[in-house]
Structure formats: structure tokens, C-alpha cells
Amino acid sequence: MSIFSKLFSRSQPRPTSSVVQEELAARIQEELVTQVPEELVAQDSASADIVAGSLGLDFDPSRVTQDVRDDLRRNIREIEEFKKVDDLQFEHAYSAALLSISRGGDLKVLYDALKAMDVPGMGIRSADIARTLNNQSMALIRQQENLKNGIKFARWFYLGVPCFRNRQHPSADDISMNEAHQAADGKKYKIAKGLLLQGHYTTPGRIEGCLCTFNIDVEDIGL
Ligand SMILES: [Zn+2]
Numbered sequence: 001m002s003i004f005s006k007l008f009s010r011s012q013p014r015p016t017s018s019v020v021q022e023e024l025a026a027r028i029q030e031e032l033v034t035q036v037p038e039e040l041v042a043q044d045s046a047s048a049d050i051v052a053g054s055l056g057l058d059f060d061p062s063r064v065t066q067d068v069r070d071d072l073r074r075n076i077r078e079i080e081e082f083k084k085v086d087d088l089q090f091e092h093a094y095s096a097a098l099l100s101i102s103r104g105g106d107l108k109v110l111y112d113a114l115k116a117m118d119v120p121g122m123g124i125r126s127a128d129i130a131r132t133l134n135n136q137s138m139a140l141i142r143q144q145e146n147l148k149n150g151i152k153f154a155r156w157f158y159l160g161v162p163c164f165r166n167r168q169h170p171s172a173d174d175i176s177m178n179e180a181h182q183a184a185d186g187k188k189y190k191i192a193k194g195l196l197l198q199g200h201y202t203t204p205g206r207i208e209g210c211l212c213t214f215n216i217d218v219e220d221i222g223l
Helices: 004-009 017-039 045-054 066-078 087-102 108-113 123-149 171-185
Strands: 153-157 189-191 195-197 201-204 213-215
Touching: 045 123, 066 123, 087 123, 108 123, 189 195
Parallel strands: none
Antiparallel strands: 153 189, 153 213, 195 201
């Protein structure tokens, strides 16, 4: 079953409000984001260009608030490959990531920038890192917007694609994380607090390598 089919076929309340429809649209966009790197890794540049070019047409860059920018800097610093880069390399990566996110998930621009960096191990990790940084920012944007709209609860949504930090060589920790995220599918949590997984409160898409997202059920709106 394709992930798109899964999105539409799950036994959940039908989208009856604009908020829920917006969530559905956001999930589809996120799914597009998660689909691009495989195409990039396969070096199918023609199809990657098409997908990348179709992203973010309706994305308002003002959604990338100062909070999101500050968070992006922290997220980059937490990635192993960036622990030893100099300031110039860091700013180069940050600028590319900000552009990528401001376009609503243009992974190709970030993937290309990362791959061209003179940083050990970055080449093979570029797709993973581009996807992670986009997912983390999109997750934060949606969380903050939901909270601002008075929506306090969400349900964890495991897309069916493994949550691994390193897709080429998943570690034992990656496998444990993926199992925890798969088990979290459908669980309700407070958006402001997150769900307790592996000893830490977290929300979907926020941990490096996590491709999970969330649903807002009609019954949870305004609770
Ligand atoms: Zn996950």
C-alpha cells in the first residue's frame, strides 16, 4: 500500500473542518518531502527536479519564524557531521537549509549544498540530513501553529517508513528508535509536551531521522 493510500484509508474521522483539511494537506506535503531523497540518492535528477519544483508552491515563508530559525541552528549543531565544521561551513549549511525550508521543503537545494561541502562523511549522509532538517522544522512550524490555534492534542502517525538516523547503515539505536515510533502510532499526546518514548518526551518528526507526523482528530479539537 502506498503511503498516500495509507493516509487516506486509515480508520479515522473524515476531515470535516478546515483545520483537519489543512492537516491532511500538510501531511501530504510532508510526505512529498520524505519521498524526494530516494530519488536524489538514485541520482534520478530529472524526476528529482520535477518533485522539488512542485514543492512549496503555496508555502508562505513567513511561517519560518525566528523561533524556527533558532531551532534550525540548534538542529544543525546536533548533527554529528557538523560537530567539527568551521563557522563559514556552518553558515553555508544554515543558509541552504533556511532556503530549503522557506520554499516549503525544497530538499534538492539543501542536498546539493551539503553534498558539495568539504566535510568528512557528508556526501553519503546528505539526503538523510536534508530530510531530517526539513522534517524537524516543518514539525515545529505545524506544532506552533496548532498551539496558536488552540489545538492541544494530536495523535502520533507512523508513516510506515523506518525512522533511522542513518538509512545506509542503521545502528542498533536506530532500530530501537524505529520500533518505539512504530509502537507509538495512533497514541494521543499533548502537543506542548510530547509523548514519552525511550525515556524522553518528543513529538513526531523532531528527532534526527524521524519521519513520523501527526493527526489532529476532530474529537480532539478544542479539548
Ligand atoms: Zn519517527
